[in-house]
Amino acid sequence: MKNGEKETKPRYGTVNFERRRYPRFNVDLPIEYYRIDSPISHTGRGLDISEGGLLIYFPEQMDVSQYLRLKLFLSLGSELNTIEVLAEVVW
16 A cells, blocks of 8 residues: 555445435335225225325326325224325326
């Protein structure tokens, strides 16, 4: 090594390169959803949630700007609670 050069050591660990506004949390939520223009319910899975939104995998193609009625099922101990919301598909 030449005079004045520093020896660099390899660094190990986890690095998060995402620059999201809100932290995201992995979840596994059963979801029931309805298209606004249809009384027929379908099911999906919520996999990722934050203060800014919810990532849901649907078994069908959704159009951006489409509105859906969602029913999220949450278990808290032995209780099963639901949250019903009106949601917009953003991408």
